[in-house]
Structure formats: structure tokens, C-alpha cells
Amino acid sequence: MxxxxxLYQEVILEAAKDAHGRKEDLEGGALAPSSHCAxxxxxxxxxxxxxxxxxxxxxxxxxxxxxxxxxxxxxxASLSIMTDLxxxxxxxxxxxxxxxxxxxxxxxxxxxxxxxxxDAAAFKGVAKFPMRIKxxxxxxxxxxxxxxxxxx
Amino acid sequence: MSIRSLFPxxxxxxxxxxxxxxxxxxxxxxVIEKERIFSSAFNxxxxxxxxxxxxxxxxxxxxxxxxxxxxxxxxxxEIVFSSSATGAFNLLANSLGYVEDPQSPLxxxxxxxxxxxxxxxxxxxxxxxxxxxxxxxxxxxxxxxEEGEVCGWExxxxxxxxxxxxxxxxxxxxxxxxxxxIAKAAHGAGALVVSDLCQAAAxxxxxxxxxxxxxxxxxxxxxxxxxxxxxLYGAKPLLDLLPPSLFGGGMxxxxxxxxxxxxxxxxxxxxxxxxxxxxxxxxxPAIDFLxxxxxxxxxxxxxxxxxxxxxxxxxxxxxxxxxxxxxxSFVVEGVHPHDVAQFMDANGIAVRSGxxxxxxxxRAFGYPSSARASLSIYSEMWEVDRFLDLLSGVxxxxxxGE
Numbered sequence: 001m002x003x004x005x006x007l008y009q010e011v012i013l014e015a016a017k018d019a020h021g022r023k024e025d026l027e028g029g030a031l032a033p034s035s036h037c038a039x040x041x042x043x044x045x046x047x048x049x050x051x052x053x054x055x056x057x058x059x060x061x062x063x064x065x066x067x068x069x070x071x072x073x074x075x076x077a078s079l080s081i082m083t084d085l086x087x088x089x090x091x092x093x094x095x096x097x098x099x100x101x102x103x104x105x106x107x108x109x110x111x112x113x114x115x116x117x118x119d120a121a122a123f124k125g126v127a128k129f130p131m132r133i134k135x136x137x138x139x140x141x142x143x144x145x146x147x148x149x150x151x152x
Numbered sequence: 153m154s155i156r157s158l159f160p161x162x163x164x165x166x167x168x169x170x171x172x173x174x175x176x177x178x179x180x181x182x183v184i185e186k187e188r189i190f191s192s193a194f195n196x197x198x199x200x201x202x203x204x205x206x207x208x209x210x211x212x213x214x215x216x217x218x219x220x221x222x223x224x225x226x227x228x229x230e231i232v233f234s235s236s237a238t239g240a241f242n243l244l245a246n247s248l249g250y251v252e253d254p255q256s257p258l259x260x261x262x263x264x265x266x267x268x269x270x271x272x273x274x275x276x277x278x279x280x281x282x283x284x285x286x287x288x289x290x291x292x293x294x295x296x297x298e299e300g301e302v303c304g305w306e307x308x309x310x311x312x313x314x315x316x317x318x319x320x321x322x323x324x325x326x327x328x329x330x331x332x333x334i335a336k337a338a339h340g341a342g343a344l345v346v347s348d349l350c351q352a353a354a355x356x357x358x359x360x361x362x363x364x365x366x367x368x369x370x371x372x373x374x375x376x377x378x379x380x381x382x383x384l385y386g387a388k389p390l391l392d393l394l395p396p397s398l399f400g401g402g403m404x405x406x407x408x409x410x411x412x413x414x415x416x417x418x419x420x421x422x423x424x425x426x427x428x429x430x431x432x433x434x435x436x437p438a439i440d441f442l443x444x445x446x447x448x449x450x451x452x453x454x455x456x457x458x459x460x461x462x463x464x465x466x467x468x469x470x471x472x473x474x475x476x477x478x479x480x481s482f483v484v485e486g487v488h489p490h491d492v493a494q495f496m497d498a499n500g501i502a503v504r505s506g507x508x509x510x511x512x513x514x515r516a517f518g519y520p521s522s523a524r525a526s527l528s529i530y531s532e533m534w535e536v537d538r539f540l541d542l543l544s545g546v547x548x549x550x551x552x553g554e
Contacts, residue, residue, distance in 0.1 A: 004495065004498035007494065013552075016550075017551065047506050047520075047521055048521050070520065071488060072488030072491045073488060073491045074490075129494070132494070
């Protein structure tokens, strides 16, 4: 059970239950990418989990992140904590947080989380469960794609 | 001596509740030993050379073909070796795609229908979907009950139906399908019957002739044998008519510069390239074991079904233990199957989570994925007890405070 609480930190279980940014419906969504609205969808073929992310921007600043999808506790909590982290940041800052988070996941549990990852540091334990890393990353990689594809 | 002691895996993992036998079974010690002995002392090519060691290897290999045939109530010439059940279904669908004569009972043409149950594994669904696409045939699905049992075949099978594929035992619902009745209706309409026996082979003695199955497949690793080995059964007259779709050494009588090669008779015309020889020979003891087993799984199935009474647990499959094997797919409301499996893993239980290669069936049930506990002949009741105990703890752990 020690392993388990290492994976499912309290902050993760809480975020999974009360997921920030989750919407029943993404108004506009894929139909309305524009200079101030980016969109991407992500898919995890091993479990069939899907997520859609909509990012509303004001110039370089990320105003609001909303997402729709069903995932496991790790996936849902990661999306929620990511939403809190990147809202109000610039696009470059968000992409740099993505790189920090990716580094944490690829660290096999040995990497220390940079302070600016805040609650996302709780996913350090996930890195010791290789089968679950893609759950934690699904939201982040989809966000990265949305930000990269903005305005297209 | 307990059955469990015949499986070395459990000596190495005495405290693990291994509830994923529907994905792969543990291997008999006699299988592991047979492969080791053959590979270390008797390894030789089959059907190619004349020295005694090669002859003996060939004989042993062909003996296993006979054993498998006997297990299914078929003749040795009706069994084709393949790399897996997936390999066998691909072989069948690809070969059907090579049939050129529109008069052949195996010909699938434009507007013909291929009818599948919604519980078909991707290894059946996808080869036939590709066949239908290439031949401009229609792929259709049989209706199912709320509990995921196949129904409505009388209405669904029509004169355009050329193939009806229904797995004998679903890897998700754990329900046996009435393949015999479906075959009667299919044959009445002139359609062929294909049945996936991957799960059934571990839980019953399927008699392909009694059920009227024309083509079937199963794999060795689900019946206590090695990986990399599967079988296609085909009724002799049909197998004779079916063209090969894999070409190379071992399947040809004579090859020429200026004219088409002459191929061997069935089943050998389907076995191009070096076969999984040591694996096949090693499977022999497992087939003997399957033939001689006496194992009533009813008690296990009934106990496993007690999961249905745990709050928030929904079973994907029939709730009645009749016509059912101890394979239980379920969802825990509010908790993702991956989290369920992780929770179980941390407590010494191996269960499957995901769509179990049956996405169509999961969509029909309205869930993208599920978790699954599946037993086999070596399962013990303490494993099910631990599973049920842990299952009651899933929602309190993940949804505490709600």
C-alpha cells in the first residue's frame, strides 16, 4: 500500500475528484480555432482515453484552459493541476512547464521537480510506474499540440 | 498433488493472485520441460531432411497436430499451424481474399455480407473488416442483449450472408455463445461459420463437428502452452478449396521458372516457412492435460459473480452462472479501470484493465474500457476471496469524502 500512496498522493486524488478546467462541452472547440483560441485532441490507445483541450489566449497570454474527457485518476488530476499552472502564463512559459513535467516523468522517480511545477511535483511518484506515465502526460502533450497549432 | 503445483509460476509467485488467465495462462511445467529437452537434445528441421533426428522431430510435430485434432473432434489434416490465433484468422481472411472463382463456396464478392458478433476480438474483427473492404462486401453485426449475449441471428442471417463469425466464449463477458444454433441458421442460408475458440479452449472441450463450425482458431499460450503458436481448424473440403496466402519454403510441391508452382495439399500448403517447432512439440503435454482434465468451474464462477452485489460495481456480461466461464469484466462507477487494476496490483492481484481488444463491445456497453478478473484451471478460492475483498475497497479509497 506504500507504493500506492506514493502514486496516488493526496493532492492527486483530490484533484481527480474536483477537476479544474473540466467542461461537459467545449463551446466552439475544434470548430473555432482562431487567433485567440487554440484546440487539440489527444488519445491514449492503450486505454482508449481521449481528451480535448481548448485554450483561450490574449496575445501571448493564456487566459483560460478548458478540457473535456474521461480518464483515470492520474490523467484527470494531471489535467486539473496543469490547468491551474498554465492559466495566466505566457505561451512560452507554459511550453517550458511542459518540458519540466516531461523531464520529471522521464526521470524514473529520481528527478527532482523544479519549484515552479508546484502541485504537479506530486506526479514524481508516477514516474516509477512506466505504464502510467502516459496517463500523466496525456493532458500536457495535448496542451503542447494546441499551443503549437494555434492560429493555423 | 494439487493442480497448481504443476505450474512452476506459482512456486515463483506463491502470494500473487493471478487473475489474468484470459490474457495469457501460466505454463505447465511439463511444457517448459518438453521445450527445454527438445531444444537442447533433439532440435532438427522438420519435413526437410532424411536423417533420423529430423524424421523424429517431424513425427513429434505431426503428432501434436493429431492431438489438437482429437481435442477438437477433428481430423489431423484439418489443423493448420500458425504463429497465433491472430495469425490463423489473418491466414483465413487473406486466403478467402485470394479465392478467384465466383462459383466457389468460399468466394466473397461485392454486396455479400460478413456477419460478426459484437463480442469479436480485434483479431477476428480486423482481418474480416479488411477482407470486406477489399471485396466490397458488407460487414454487419449481430444484435446483443443488454448483458452482451448474441441474439437475433435468425433475422440477421440472410441470403447475402456468406460468413458468420461468433466467438464460442467471449473474453469480455465470459458468456458461451450458442454457436451450434447459430451454425444451423448460417448453414441453412449457405453461409460459413467461423468461431474464435481462444477462450473456450481453456474452459471446455469444444467439439467443432458437433457445433457445426467450419473454421476456428485458438492459441497455445492461453492453454498452458508456449507463445508464438496458434492453430486454424478448417473443415477438410473447405480447407482443400481455400488457396494459400503465405508463400515460401515448405508449402510447395514444385516450383518452376515459367509456370505457377504446384502447392502441397492442405494443411501443409498453408504452412510456409519454418514453423514454431519447439513450441509445437512442447504443447503436446498441455493438450494431454486438457483432454484429461476434470474441472468444474461453477463454484468459482458463482463466487466471482458475487462482485455484482458490491455497491458501484457493474458487470459487463450475464449475471447468471449458467453457460458462463469464470471471466468477469466490470467497471467501478467513478473509478477508472486503470486505477482499479493499479489498486489491485499494489495488493497482490493481477487483473486486466483496458478495452481488452474488444472496443466495439465496450462501446455497445457504453464504457470505453473495463477491468477483468479471469480464472483458469489452477485458480484457487483464496484468490477470488482476496479479489472481492479488495474490490469492496476500491471506491472508499478513490472516492473518500464523497
